[in-house]
Amino acid sequence: MDKNSNDLLIDSVELVKIDVKNLKVGMFVSKLDRPWLETKFLFQGFELRNQTDIENVQKQCDFVFIDVNKQSKVPQYVARNTGYTKDYLEHVDPPGKRTSFKQEIKRAGVIHHKASSLVKTFMEEVQLGRPINAVAAKKAVSACVDSVLNAPDALLLMTQLKKRDEYTAQHSMNVCIYSIALGRQINLSTEELNNVGLCGMMHDMGKMLVPLDILNKPGQLTTDELPVMQSHTTKGWNLLLKTSGLYPGAIDVAHMHHERLDGAGYPRKLSAEQITPYSRIVAIADMYDAVSSDRVYKPGKSHLEAIKIMTDVSGGHLDPALTMKFIECLGIYPAGSIVELASGQIALVLEVNPKAKLKPRIMIIQEKLNKPCLEYVVDLAMVSQNVDGRQFAIKRVLRPEECGVDLLNYLQGGLFEKLLDGGLHQELDQN
Template sequence: MWFRRKTSTAPPKKPAARSQAGLLDPDAQTRVERVRLPVDLLTTGMRIVKLDRPWTEVPVLFQGFTLEDNYQARTLRQYCEWVLVEGDEQVLSEALAKVAIHKKRTATPLPETRPLAEEIPRASRVWGKTQTFVEQVTLAIEQGNNFNLQDARPVIRECVESIKANASAMIWMSRIKSRDAYTAEHCLRVAIFTVAFARFLGLPDEDLEIAGMCGLLHDLGKLKVPEEILNKPGALNPAEYAIMQEHTTFGYELLGSDPKLDPIIRDVTRHHHERVDGRGYPQQLEEWQISRFARLVSIVDAFDAMTSDRCYRDGIPTSDAIRVLYRNRGRQFDADMVEAFIRMVGIYPPGTLVELNSGEVALIVAVHPGKKLKPRIEILMDASKKPVAPRIVDLANPAAGEKLEIAHPLPDGAFGISLKARVQQLVTGHRVFPS
């Protein structure tokens, strides 16, 4: 929905006609002055007159200002969903014309510039480098040593470049999990999915690095939580749960030692466990008080926590995690974001091993948001479960006479095929499956 206010330079003789788009007829002596726009459509020169939250909840200097540079626009994109703007009629009309396209941004697959097989070697290298960084920061915090969080920027930048080339490559890497390195890998996986999700939502490339930093550092405070509580196999008692909740404040304080960090990174660290129904922690914020990036990371964080193996339990299937997210939309999570996240991840996320109706075995390469049951796949075994030369098939656009469908998912390692082994094969060029 958008709003308008007309200003007449001369009294019209008859009511101004309206076009089908709802704008005033150009022949009438009126003009559109104010409209409500998604923050992703803001351009310099627009005057911001109202936010979707109190001005005091966003780090801007003035209550009402003209958008002068991209830094201001980026800040609004991090905290808000929409703003009320006023400006030149033509500029606002051009922005309004993009609203319909903006609403369809999560109905198409993430763009790719390189095939998965070509991107996997770089993704593997970047994953290893970023994991090493997280482990170094973890060790520094545990030993009470100084650490430079600005060193995270170049490694996150490489993650962003890989995701822009082919998001499925980094998603494949994120699905190769170790229950013994949960905390470090969890931060890395949340960073990867946060960047991919931010891109899927239509955020510009310049926002992806900060989004990735938010994901990478969101759980830093857990390093201050006693291990016997962090890894307790059973339910936490009230006292233990209260200590666990403090990890958001611990992280907020840790990040406060670096004045060069973008404020939104600390905000996400502190607020990624707030709920849109006001029952989250640590501050029981209302929905309108929770920043856009914090709501985004909260979904990714919960998804990865549910689907990951821990030292004391196995993760739940992706399909079950999706059901939990969907059931809690509008209560724990932002409803629109949950639905968009489900469209991005799909019924069978990239890296899932599946058996086809033909009996062939394949890995999911990429999903199609508008055709959840028809992803792009890589067939690795024939109907007799014999290895074959990898073949890419787009189930949404099959070849003439081809009627392949996914029969059911398979556990990783079924028939001797594992995602880790396939990644190794793509990185080294050596066959690693049983002959």
């Protein structure tokens, strides 16, 4: 790539890419998103000494690279975005929920349906050579961010609505949600959550430019087919570069979400310092959903199996500190999990209890395996046994097909709202 071109790489440990909206007085601008000769700047590299300097940059660029070693001070934004280091993350807690799961679940279902339909439309448009509507994408992501900030488990539960024949579109939607949820866990601002959510939604658009016989192949790819599949990162980068009004960071993520911290990723074998924080977040969300989803050629792994795989490759492949935060975010029994209790009853996990990871809020759906019952809600942090004295403790996690449970039926029938409103069956008396 020509050195004067719109280079999206971070050239060194010291250079940090930043949206011009987030510039602060004291930052040193070392590189632009366009050749210096195309701008009105007199010098190649300068310090932002006042608000006028910042406004001049904002008028001519979408993003720039700043040199943290040449700053008169280190603004909070830069300190937070140089890689989400372990020390930083250890002192970060997510914000409190703004509403309850009961208040958010119906709205989350509507948001998920609309956003998922939009992602399918985007992919169809790309296949036809048409542009992506960046305005519509941002609006959909904003609604997802709002829902996650309200009560994250409501929208996270929707990630369990999976169909093998719609994997690619569902995967992009899920990666969007997981990325936002992880962003919330490390207490990113609303603007940052919107940005990382858009990165997740757009990360795999390049796959729509890969031949369908390779994209949907129900088996292992050959040595000739693998590079074609891997080209989706570069194809996505080129596609999004041409998308008007798109957040620039999403272009980076489409290009580098398969890069690895050890330099063994593709397509450019970037080193850890060159991989942006949003790319690290999306890589985690991408791997988790890919590993835990059923595919035409293999069944998905359970949640515990998936996070075991991810922890095994953290450090070399995934960012270890962010991986731990992601696991912390989902909990041991994520929303949407099907579990068997010590009592023999089957339940659906509704909501994670952040202070008691092993005791989520659940909905009893079967009296025993494949024997439906009148549903009711139990908070395991408040109740340890049912009226018969049988223990409510979770014994194991089940796959939906083991107990004939289709989550979509509960959502479409409005059962969650009825239960949580007390219209169908009151929540188990905590006394």
